Amino acid sequence: MKKMKRFLALALSCTMIFSLAGCGGTEKETKTETEATTEETEADDKLVNDGEYEECTIRLSWWGGEARHEVTQAAVNAFMEAYPGIKVETEFAAWTGWEDKMSTAFYAGTEPDVNQINWNWITAYSSDGSVFYDLNKASEIIDLSQFSDESLTECTVADKLQGIPVAMTGRIFYWNQTTFEKAGISVPTTMEELLNAGQIFKEKLGEDYYPLVLNEYDRMILMVYYLESVYGKNWVEDGEVNYTQEEIEKGLEFIKLLEEKHVTPTVMQIIGDGAESLDKNQKWMSGKYAGIFEWDSSANKFKGALEAGQTFTVGDYFKDMGDYQGGFAKVSLAFAISEKTEHPKEAAMLINFLMNEEAGVKAMGSERGVPLSKKALELCETNGLLDATVAEANGKVLDWASFTLDPMFEDAGLKGNPDGVYFDVMSGLSYGDYTVEDAAAELLDGINGVLSK
Amino acid sequence: MKKWVKRNTGLLFILPWLFGFCVFKAYPFLSSLYYSFTDFNLFKGISEYGFMNYKEIFTDKDTISSLIVTFKYAFLTVPLKLAAALFIAYILNFKIKGVNFFRTAYYIPSILGGSVAIAVLWKALFRDDGVINSMLGMFGVAGPQWLSDPDYALFIICFLRVWQFGAAMVIFLAALKGVPTELYESASVEGASKWKQFFSITIPMISPVIFYNLVTQLCQAFQEFNGPYIITQGGPRKSTMLISLMVYRSAFQQNEMGMASALAWVMFIVVMVLTVISFLSQKYWVYYSDEDGGR
Incomplete structure (x- = not known):
């Protein structure tokens, strides 16, 4: 009886402390060559702007404060109105803990289709270009001519344009x-x-x-x-x-x-x-x-x-x-598409809408800083959407x-x-x-x- | 078939648990052992195998300091929490007015457990101009910098856990109820003081429960995360950097899963050794009433 009791107590204790060591590594190690080759083949496909799109659901993620949540939600609603049939599900929170969550998602391949990313995430998580989609392939959908070559170069790693820069900051x-x-x-x-x-x-x-x-x-x-x-x-x-x-x-x-x-x-x-x-x-x-x-x-x-x-x-x-x-x-933020997305075209349409199209730009304003997109900047200036303090500060940073x-x-x-x-x-x-x-x-x-x- | 089902009914019943255990406990447990011998980085994969993580753990000053902090935390928290729980349970075992209210009141903090809200509240209480220092100020005492002074911060984190002694208290209370009253009556007749009765009757009679609480609290203390993560984030000057925080940072902020696994295994072994020591020490201080003549 005594031995039995002790055995049970030991077994229970072991089960409790199992959880200590059980929180370490996870499944995936490195990509197999087969997977990489398949992705490279898919990478050859350039997205065509034929005015058509697939009815689908895409996910968008970002971090920020309350004001950013509000304007982005409004912009997303405007996008869904402009492109009926595309449903955008949003995931957002404050910055604290956000990178921890996203890095795990990038590794597991469960990240949303479109992600607001920090500039250094490109080198940190996708130095070989395996996490973010090459946006050069979406150049018919996203108007890249609105961005300076320098700013696009900042987001080009492993010969892939992995993000569209939103603004410069200092x-x-x-x-x-x-x-x-x-x-x-x-x-x-x-x-x-x-x-x-x-x-x-x-x-x-x-x-x-x-x-x-x-x-x-x-x-x-x-x-x-x-x-x-x-x-x-x-x-x-x-x-x-x-x-x-x-x-x-x-x-x-x-x-x-x-x-x-x-x-x-x-x-x-x-x-x-x-x-x-x-x-x-x-x-x-x-x-x-x-x-x-x-x-x-x-x-x-x-x-x-x-x-x-x-x-x-x-x-x-x-x-x-x-x-x-x-x-x-430096580039403050960028929008990137997941390499694993099943809807790269629709995801690219969303990015273009948020950064270059009038309805999207008007909704977003200068909440993420003074836009780098020439068209967005012009729209913001014409419509008085630039926050005076942010614009003044940004002007001083870029001048200095x-x-x-x-x-x-x-x-x-x-x-x-x-x-x-x-x-x-x-x-x-x-x-x-x-x-x-x-x-x-x-x-x-x-x-x-x-x-x- | 029917015969087979009948013979294996028990096995079928535990199958869901067995599946959960294998997938969510055993597999991560064993795979983390494997990864602990690699330099596995989530985004760079594995390029090296060997004991390098363990070597780093026992040579890196930050990790050694973190191990020391974790031991300090556990050896401060567990005895204080058990003492507080036993003391309050002992008092609440008397027939006093409103005893149910007091039992509930003392139990509530442990329901809140590792709640984020409580940790945030703790931070507000102990900041430089927080409630505690304001109250001390009313008596003309200048309170210390609880959260920013490395000499105090760990105590504040310990205090949060000690305050949540309710669960251990309830277990003690149940054990105290089970001590036969005749023993106290006989002791009184023999002229034993309350103090003597407590140490010679109460403590030995509830020693299996003390032992149970000791082992479970020890395991919990070594796994503490929420308090230091929210209140001090391991600071100031890493004075509250428990090993669990290092595991989290290695795994989810630096993506170094190999190192995180090794840290977790070191903690596992430490807790395992302490648990085994506790079990071995039983024969010197734990009294099982079903044993012949007890000990």
Whole structure:
């Protein structure tokens, strides 16, 4: 009886802990040659624009905020009206956790027919062109002439055009003008003014007021902007970091200086605020944090979060950071078709509708940034659909930023929180776990390690 | 045919379970063992076989630190949770007014279990200007930075799990009800204090249940995910980076299924060893009443 009891208890315990190890790998490994050959044969078929289409159901996915969901749903409804017989099922959510979900779907081949993708997803998930459909084959359906060759090249990997770029984006300063006015100063236009603002905020407004708030990833991007301004070279060249350890140390000293001069709160303070992201941080909403360094396309998210009575302004790039115009612009988002779709033509029609056709463009507006499609841009300008703040920020980014970004810059191993290299180095420096020298060495090793994979 | 069916009725009944077990437990379990010896990446396939993942786990400072954090978490949470559950169950075993209300109230947190909403609430409670620090402020005490100070963050995560002691409490309560009252009566007659009665009667009599709770809570603690994922995301400075979070990040953010499988197997072996130790230790402290003379 006793032995039986023990055996049963052991069996039950084993069953419980089985689930620990059972969550590892999955079925598929690499494609067989047969599958690849079949796909190549199918790839030869160019889609023909004969004015006909198949009645079918296609799926569309995207991530974003409430405003993006609304405009995209409206655009999808307009598409279904324009092309009766094609039903579009939508899948959407906020960004958090979205890439984890989609990467699993890309691997399993269960992704929707049309997907909003991040630019770096092309290299991350389809470096051999196996996940996304070659949109060159849809050139009769999607009007590619509306896009510059450069922007299409950015989305061409493995000789396949794997996505249609929606907009270009870059980081820029945004200021809460009201808080600066409260401190008796104007918004900074030079680094010197920003460094002085830290002390003025502290003295006039209090210890918990800061002219700029930067999380770990923001710090990394700002440091690259600073280094590019000083040294005039791309951050990554030929798959390696293009800066020496001494140069990176200079960049990290600059970031440290921002904390020391009370320009930005420490990482510890920001985590202690308990907010999921800066736009949801109470101190940003109330104006205690009076500046951000963010994507131009994110302007409205931060503007909308401010409490009533505060003025949100687009900042200028600082000309006193170095001899060069640091900073980069990159494709913000793209629309891609799944290689596994059974309805490439209808999927391509949906993309063209959203990006080039009047009804689609009018519904979408500039919610995903200032459109790259010439036709869409013209339609937005004519109909007053461009958001003034986003347009101003985007104009400044494209006028200023002169460096390119390696797609691996956004690799999960680098920007993952909290174990990505950027997060580890920037938080370690802020917490005092790393000296500037150690941090630079960690950053260099970590990034080159990821780039070499 | 009829004869065959009659002879195998039991087997037919367990067939659905057997199918589920093979497909959803045994197959992933064994395939993860295979993948743990590969560098399997979802989008790059397999290019290398060997012990490299295991070698990395035991040499990489982040993974070693994560293992230490997981042990700290388990060895803090399990004893505290069992002690809290037993203490409250002991009190609720007395005939006190409104006992059913208290039983329900203490049980509710465990129904909420690993709920995302509770984790979000926890984050709001313990942020720098959250409810806890505001209350401390009313007494003139400046509260610490619970979520952003690496010295405190793990305790906050542990506290969330300890707070959800209701399920263990109910099991203890049932066990306490089963302790014969004559034993207490005899002990009272002999002049034993309540304290003595608790350690000499109550604890030995419910030791099989303590053992059951210990093993199940230990397994759960090593699998904890929701709390640290939502509240601290493994930070600050990886102070709450439990191994389950590393498995998740390796598998679904870095797509390194080989490494994720190896991490999961290391955890499996750790839990298995602890479970075996617990079973072996039974003979020293667990009393089964059906044994001759007990122990």
